[in-house]
Amino acid sequence: MDTQLILDYLTDLSTNNNREWYHANKDAFKKANAEFESLLGALILEIGTFDSSILQNNPKDLTFKIVRDTRFSHDKSPYNPAFRAHISSKGKLPVPVGYYLMVKPGDQSFLGGGLFADMFKDATSMVRDYITGNGPELEQIIHAPEFEKHFTLQGTALKKVPAGYDKEHPQAEYLKYKSWYIEYPVKDSELSDASAFIKKAAGLFCLMKPFNDYLNKALSKFEMPKR
DSSP states (O other), X not given: OOHHXXXXXXXXXXXXXXXXXXXXXXXXXXXXXXXXXXXXXXXXXXXXXXXXXXXXXXXXGSBOOSBOOOTTOSOOOSBOOOEEEEEBTTBTSSSSOOEEEEEOTTTTEEEEEEEOOTTOHHHHHHHHHHHHHHHHHHHHHHTSHHHXXXXXXXXXXXXXXOTTSOTXXXXXXXXXXXXXXXXXXXXXXXXXXXXXXXXHHHHHHHHHHHHHHHHHHXXXXXXXXXO
16 A cells, blocks of 8 residues: 555645646545555454454445535635544444544644544533543543553543532543543654554554543443434
């Protein structure tokens, strides 16, 4: 798989972020996208060595469109010059949580895990409720030496503990969160050797797994809203 081809295409798209260029270079997009799907396929196999629940996925079902919804954005650029994918037991749905990959030139790529989607109030409530009864387990996961060496818990958060939850709870700080996720930055140079990158990415995703498992236990009864 040619990761440099992916970066080169996305760099060109970033410089020429308009519909005319995109459609004139549709073949270049198809080639870069095929390389990204190949990268995902290899990554799925590596992740499958410690999490077999994701092995049934087809790479092309895990990717997100590069077309942007600009209706409510000040930035009217029609495309997001990045290839993105979420790998979980149910594909690219935000729940159950899984392993997130974004490839974006300019050292903006990253690996992610956890719950990014804070628009689902039911999911947020489920995680908060789970933390109230299983707070020490979360502390143990996110403060494990290898975890802390690579990740820091992030997420959209309220200024105060929400109503209905104990302000004096030992994990009150985490009850303020509306989303709970982690990220690991990836430099362009780290993508140059695809095989080495896949090994490293899988290793980092393996470190994320206990965190994802914790959230997925909290979200076991979550159902995606019907449109």
